[in-house]
Amino acid sequence: MLGGWGNLMHPGREVTDERIERLTDGAVLCRGLGRSYGDSALPPPGVLDVATTIKADRFLSFDDRTGELTVEAGARLHDVIWAFLGRGWFVPVTPGTAYVTVGGMVAADVHGKGHHKNGCFGAHVTHLLLRTADGRMVRCGPNKEAQLFDATVGGMGLTGHLHAVTFRMQRVPSPWIYQESERVDNLAAFLEGLRAAAAAWPYTMGWIDCLSTGDAMGRGVLYRGRWATPEEAGRRKTPRPKARVSVPFSFPNWALNRLSIKVFNALIYRGHVPRAKRGVVHPSDFFHPLDKILRWNRIYGSRGFTQYQCVLPRAVGSQGVHRFFERLTQLGGASFLCVIKDCGPQSRSLLSFPMEGISIALDIAINGQTQTIVDALNREVVELGGRIYLAKDAFTQRADFEAMEPRLSRFSAVRRRYDPALRIRSRQSARLLDPADAPATVHSSNHRGVDSPDGPQGGTR
Amino acid sequence: MSGARVVLLGGTKGIGRAMARILSQRGDRVLLLGRDVDDLERSAADLAVRSGAAAILSARCDLADPSTFAGAIAHAEEVLGGIDRVVVTAADFATQEELEATPDRALALCAINFSHTVAFCEHARAALARAGGGVLCVFSSVAGERGRTPVVIYGASKAGVTAYLEGLDHRFRRDGLRTVCVKPGFVHTSMTAGLKPPPFAGEAEQVAAMAIKGMDRGTPVVFAPSIWRWVMLVIRNIPRFVMRRIGF
CATH class of the missing domain: 3.30.465.10 (Uridine Diphospho-n-acetylenolpyruvylglucosamine Reductase; domain 3)
Incomplete structure (x- = not known):
């Protein structure tokens, strides 16, 4: 398996x-x-x-x-x-x-x-x-x-x-990152903040508390960063890879539930004091904060989880993004982490995910409702003219994907x-993706290498 | 000890590859020996790009062909200006079933893993002595600790290596030679690809780091992962009639 x-x-x-x-x-x-x-x-x-x-x-x-x-x-x-x-x-x-x-x-x-x-x-x-x-x-x-x-x-x-x-x-001018982070109160302020930061900063992203509702919907923390100058890096030595811990076993499936997620999200938001912070940070803390915890996917337990990531075109404005989050709240989607990022223009590649607009990524634990939630979110994304990220997807249906692409x-x-x-x-x-007339199984054998000149893989070297 | 002149036989793959990366990245002068010239060049490039070193040297040496040993060691001695450490990770592997089915295959494995390895180490030992002693690090296996059903022939070839290295230690330690006998348990490498991993399976990077620590300290026997020291302590002391009964 x-x-x-x-x-x-x-x-x-x-x-x-x-x-x-x-x-x-x-x-x-x-x-x-x-x-x-x-x-x-x-x-x-x-x-x-x-x-x-x-x-x-x-x-x-x-x-x-x-x-x-x-x-x-x-x-x-x-x-x-x-x-x-x-x-x-x-x-x-x-x-x-x-x-x-x-x-x-x-x-x-x-x-x-x-x-x-x-x-x-x-x-x-x-x-x-x-x-x-x-x-x-x-x-x-x-x-x-x-x-x-x-x-x-x-x-x-x-x-x-x-x-x-x-x-x-x-x-890069130094191996360290100069970071500013700031608590943001709601979605409109968030989108504005991302937009403003994009003009001046090479790196931006935001973490959103997706369980906040009403006026506080879309509250979170906005991060901006750039490479530190040699002066800012000062006498710090070259950073080394960070020590890591591993999640040793799958958590029970009930460990991550609406309440624990709510507490966790509130802690991140309230824990960000003072309201605005700045300083020189380790590049791994900036780019790969979750890498400190190996196998963190085990916190979702044996049921597993999916990540839903979509991008909504700039034209939908903050109302469009708002509508997406409202739909998510209605559906009861509770995400441990929700990440928001404004994207630049679409690339020339034929299936590349980003387009000019707002990308939203959230984790959803697998349960009986997952397919319904993904389908409903996809319907919003289709209507708003956005699309989903294949590298995250396990639930999107073919008709929805075709409508997005x-x-x-x-x-x-x-x-x-x-x-x-x-x-x-x-x-x-x-x-x-495969056309309906594609052969179900092209190879007569499951084993790789049966038609290779080397013959089946041996155990010698 | 960084800046050491290290020769690795088998450094293009698996644990040897991982060791070569750690050694070159910390500033040791690494020379790769292997049988496939194209593969050697790619691995030499890998080490040079990763470490930022000017160039990594390599030369052809095939553990299946003892006529290549003297020339390879002499070449390494010449281009490095002497050898401080020699590492042998290269070896042959086949399942007990394969070896039983083809006696020639068994003969080749025993030759590569034991007699050729000893012959190579004799050349290496002489070169190390000329540079004042040095470290000889050879990969044996926990399979050599006890005759066991699934690894009768492979295990015997590794038992020979283990005994040889212990003998070298006793005979040449006072002349400055340090021998390090690494006994890995099951490690996820291409050598073990397709086999079902037992408990305590290790990763190449982890075993490589332990072997290097053993070389730096001159530890005569390194079990990797270290849990195998205790597993093998138990297995060595199981009476034969019990071993026979459990078919382990």
């Missing part, structure tokens, strides 16, 4: 190998560190093996004039960050956790606190090396096999198996051109 970060389990088995050429030979799907929440990195029904790239994690080259770094697809973002921060470099984009692979960052075209300035990760990728469904190795980039590139960035691994990724690192036919056309038989699929693609 195998799950995403949300711990919804399905049949599946991870296969790993240091030699990525051997690993992806005949593979139906690649998977990285399994941090997508839903079923993006799970094999489609009828297939068991998924090729996990985490042992193919070598850094291949770095050019310290241009900042161009090439790594194997399984390289961990955490390793990239800590190998380079002390040398004055940082990744152009990081999602909210550093425990992702660079291949996964391309597949989900991840965004972060800097989206309004830096765009998605794909905007900084200069080359990709991938194995398409016919087994060929293809190099692509923004100006080379550009359609394949645009479909691969954000394409959830469905256009081919990534072997290597080249992207541009960014110079006018770009889908272009993506499918490129995918079909490189993979006419749809050999590369995921549980998510079977649910949302």
Whole structure:
């Protein structure tokens, strides 16, 4: 059995190998560190093996004039960050956790606190090396096999198996972050604050207490940050990776309930004293606060959880965002963490998630109501002209997704051109993307590598 | 001890890869030995990019081919200007069923894991002695602690390595040689891919860090993860008739 970060389990088995050429030979799907929440990195029904790239994690080259770094697809973002921060470099984009692979960052075209300035990760990728469904190795980039590139960035691994990724690192003036945070009383003030911060700050995001209602709806804490100047960093030494603790076992399912979530959210909000804070902070505390707790997904218990993340276009204004939160409150959706971020323009990639507007992410524990809640939220998102993030999704229905994604036919056309038989699929693609006439199971065997010249994987080295 | 001149046989994969990363990142001068030149170059690039070192050296050496040993050690000695530490993580593995089905396969595994490993270490030991003693760190296994049903042949090959390293320790310690015999339990690597992980399964990074700590301190025997020290203490003392009965 195998799950995403949300711990919804399905049949599946991870296969790993240091030699990525051997690993992806005949593979139906690649998977990285399994941090997508839903079923993006799970094999489609009828297939068991998924090729996990985490042992193919070598850094291949770095050019310290241009900042161009090439790594194997399984390289961990955490390793990239800590190998380079002390040398004055940082990744152009990081999602909210550093425990992702660079291949996964391309597949989900991840965004972060800097989206309004830096765009998605794909905007900084200069080359990709991938194995398409016919087994060929293809190099692509923004100006080379550009359609394949645009479909691969954000394409959830469905256009081919990534072997290597080249992207541009960014110079930073110091390895520390200067952060300001501020308590905000309601949604309108929040949206205004995000907008104002976006003009002056490279990194912004907000945490919202989604259980607050009425005038206080959308209260929370707004964070702004930038790299500290050498003067601000002062005599601090180069930061080191933070110590981590692990959640040792799954919490009982009742541990996170409406009341405990309410208390937790109120504590964050009320605990933010004084009202506005500023200072130099560790980059992990700023970019990856939850990474301090390994396996935090266990707090949701064995039932698992899903994350609902959508983006609403700027045009809907604060009334639109308000309407979304009202619907969420009506549905009784209680989220442990709710994160809000204003996004910059949509990228050229065909299935990339962000668009100019407001992104909202919230966790929902799995219970009998989850499908109903997701369906209802999706209906709001469709009406408001927004869309959902595939890397988080496990519940969206095909008709809703199609209504959100006018770009889908272009993506499918490129995918079909490189993979006419749809050999590369995921549980998510079977649910949302694969055409109805797609073969249920292309491979006669569940076992990867039966048609590979190496033969089945041996145990020797 | 950083700045040491370290030679790793098997440093492109698994635990060896993890050790090479830690050593090069802390400033040791690492030289990789392995059988696949292309793979060596990729791993050397990985270490250089991660550590910011100018270049990482590598040379071909195949544990399955003893004729490559002398040349590889001599080359390493020459380019590094002497060798302070040698690490051997390379080894062969196959399940008991595979080995029983093909006696030639069993012969090859015993040769690689025992006689070739000893021959390589003899070359390495001589080179370490020329630099004044040094540390020889070799990966054995908890499988070598006791003859057991699922690892009869593999375990025997590792028992040989364990005995050899203990003997070296007694014979050459006064000449300055430190031997470190690492006995990992089950570790998630490509060597064990497809096998069902038992309790206390370890990760390559964790075992690598423990082995390096053992080298720095000159610890003769390192169980990794350390729980195996106690598990094996129990297993070594189970009477044979009980072992036979439980088929462990």
